[in-house]
Amino acid sequence: MMIKEYVMKALDVYTRAKHDLSNQLQMITSYLELEEYDKAKDSGAKWMTVIREEQKLFQLPWPNFLEAVIDHKTRSQNYSWRFEVNTSGDCVSDTFITKQFNCWMDFIHHISATGRQLIEIELYDDQDALEVCFILSGGNYTDIQGNDAFDWELSESILTAKFKINR
Known part of the structure; x- marks a missing residue:
């Protein structure tokens, strides 16, 4: 990538x-102006949760995975994103988890949707493995079939791809 493209x-x-942050602050300000303090407090708490989870994600020792997430997040306007991170990421291959994430993103990009969908990435440590869930919701997935890359939980409105990485 050329320097100009990288800067752009x-x-x-x-x-x-900045736009996302501005929207959230505007919502909180509106609630305060309307003296709806509970809604302002709830909105602020939700935004802080989002920020904390993203901070935990970006502290993981997986630079390639993080770059892939940022790349997909910035290129894909059809999705909202949510992260839940309960791992340090130690003893897990950056290359492997990046490959799995890109495989999943390639799979879901072929799913047509009528509205905005939610992508969730959940990362949990258990006793001897890292549990990974990639979740897509907000569409109608009745006719979707999973592939062999993941263990799938499929319903009409949620697609979940799960796998474990042993330590």
Whole structure:
């Protein structure tokens, strides 16, 4: 990637992040102006949860995975994102988890949707493995069939791809 393209991509990411933050602050300000303090407090608490989970994600020792997440998040406007991170990421291959994530994203990009969908990434340590869940919701997935890359839980409105990485 040329330097100019890199700078433009970085600027785009920065601009979108500022826009999201501005929208959230505007919502909180509106609630305060309407003296709806509980709604303002709830909105602020939800936004702080989102920020904390993203911070935990970006502290993982997986630079390739993080780059892939950022790349997909900034290129894919059809999705909202949620992260739940309960792992340090130690003893897990960055290359492997990145490959799995890209495989899953390639799979879901072929699913047509009428509205905005939610992508959730859940990462949990258990006693001897890292449990990974990639979840897509917000569409109608009645006719979707999983592939052999993951253990699938499929319902009309939620697709979940799960796998474990042994330590």
